[in-house]
Amino acid sequence: MSVAEEHQFSKDFLFRQLFDRESCTYTYLLADINTKDAVIIDPVLELAERDAQFIQQQGLKLVYCMNTHMHADHVTGTGKLKQLIPGCQSIISRSSGAKADILLDPDSKVKFGRHELIAKPTPGHTNGCMTYISFEQGVAFTGDTLLIRGCGRTDFQEGDPETLFKSVHREIFTLPDNFKLYPAHDYKGQTVTTVWEEKLYNARLTKPLSEFIDIMNNLNLAYPKKMDIAVPLNKVCGIQE
């Protein structure tokens, strides 16, 4: 496998990666270029107006605002986008325990135009983490389950290293090697990876389970600065009604 064998997006698939400099969060906008139906994954509250303006400029119809999980480091832009773009529905996993218009179960499909994302449960960072996969486009949105050369922390919000390790090996490392992986965060300026790269070079997930658990239990990271306000708000789409 090499860069030359990269999986290409189809011509009718719009893909944009957007970034929040404050929380280092990636937001993804996907659309069917013919029908204009669009979905947004992991929007950030403070950038909801930026996202809504871009959607309007492209002539897209935002049908779903999705979250990969209940974030702890930033407030989701889902509720604000629903206000800015009436008709759009919020989506999160049922196991997240958060409120949304649509609650996803394992293998639920999210359709926009002729495209679809399949929700695969990848708990471990939180219980409700989902990875959203487009098999046609060869792409997976991994949230905080898999970060480029790393993974989400497992020291709060029901986090569990063994569960995360098994999720990645079951749902992500079994995808074709050339599938692109897009995470919810990157703290080093990296934008995308592949299944092949992570199976070879992920600093944590290439280790045996016992070593992985040891690494995760000794990360000693400070708690996210916004955690105390973000978690309660993200239980209700980012807006206290």
Ligand SMILES: N[C@@H](CCC(=O)N[C@@H](CSS)C(=O)NCC(=O)O)C(=O)O
């Ligand atoms: N400094 C940031 C929080 C950074 C952080 O904890 N990131 C999380 C994902 S957001 S809950 C994580 O899992 N990091 C893993 C890692 O190895 O860095 C802030 O204050 O918001």
